[in-house]
Amino acid sequence: MAKGTKRKILEAALELFSKNGYTGTNMRELMASIGYAKSSTYRHFESKEEIWNTLLDEMIAYYGERFGSPEHMPPVPDSLEELVSMTIRMVRITTQDETIVKTRKVLTLEQFRDDRARDLATKHFLTGLTEMFTVIFTGMMEKKLLRRDDPAMVAFAYTMPISALIHLCDREPAKAGEALRQVEAFSRHFIKVYGETEEKTTNKNAELAGNARRDGNTELPAALAGEAGANEET
Amino acid sequence: MAKGTKRKILEAALELFSKNGYTGTNMRELMASIGYAKSSTYRHFESKEEIWNTLLDEMIAYYGERFGSPEHMPPVPDSLEELVSMTIRMVRITTQDETIVKTRKVLTLEQFRDDRARDLATKHFLTGLTEMFTVIFTGMMEKKLLRRDDPAMVAFAYTMPISALIHLCDREPAKAGEALRQVEAFSRHFIKVYGETEEKTTNKNAELAGNARRDGNTELPAALAGEAGANEET
């Protein structure tokens, strides 16, 4: 039962820190939530702060091995439709995996207090997503699925709206279903705007970007404004 | 000196809550920061929580009168270049105005603890920006400056990357200069992709979206990844 307790403490810490923040969490309720007296804390950690630092170490290590290594990169889609489904799959995972959600929340709450949390927050919310999709979009441009453009800029334009919807899910879980639909709507809008069409013109100076079935839309706005509505996923 | 003290307390509260959070702020340092003893607090507020609620009331009211009313809407740009400059101007203001920055930070820190903070956060970070630019883009589409498309979706696609960069400025003020350059780069990318060109074709079924000077890029990626670099604005 040695390491087990340490693990439980770290899990309880992630749970409570992500809900009430570091300063808003006290050791008594933390240990009580896993059935221990608060004095037992110090058999495993020398201070509350060491719990925080250990937790942050693990979050950084997890992020590095999960998103930092090339072998965990998702494959480059073979069609625009595949990009949409892959995106939805990724968003579903990241908004339903309790640990990932708590990690984002805790980084949100501690980003101004702790330098390492700040750096990891920037990776989670901004650079990580953008870099991942820079690789993907570079591949898709080579496959002529996307119009040739700066892949990093296109990745930035693609991932940040989705990141905003992920944050919305964290903030208002009741709107998760609606947010996911908005992710799909946005993704379809994106492939409509950035997707390469099959008609390969002479490609001199003016390229024909025929991807504009404009008129009707993709729905959208109710997803952001209105009331919660039911919370469905699947 | 009656109301003056109350104002000072609220300003100090915004300052400290935005830096250390509600639970991370204690009354002694709050009052000391404006030259009072902590016991003086209760001549003006009946509790710490009432300070928080008053502050939140004011943030909500301020947001309503500043961004909720139509008369404060920015004018619809007359050119794509004007959209870029207006965007830069807005981002500059929102990232340099101390009160606005602190408001965003405090909403970030308290969004999971307080329902009203949560709702205001969603407005600040998501729906407010999107709605504002939905109006703007509707106007720009009527003026044939932007390709006709769902204005709400286009507004969402435009504002969320910018919102992400604003958050980056809050998190890492040292990167503010870089972030602002990235805002401009993204804005120019956006008008390149969504802007309507002057060549008015027959406009039958296939519209010529000639806005694609693709090949060279708009710079980007260093703005997100690298080290801080100098912090310049103007």
Next chain:
DNA sequence: ACTTGACGTGACCGATCGTTTACATTATGA
């Protein structure tokens, strides 16, 4: 059987929390 070390706990520590109270000081206004 006996030692040893790991693990858990209740009682307690000093510090600090938000808040109250008793008491000044000052401004107001009749």
Next chain:
DNA sequence: TCATAATGTAAACGATCGGTCACGTCAAGT
């Protein structure tokens, strides 16, 4: 001028904070 209300403060309150300590238990190794 003098009652009155508004404003500020030091001291103290009970509660709670993170953390320590003496002690009990129990499993492992010899």
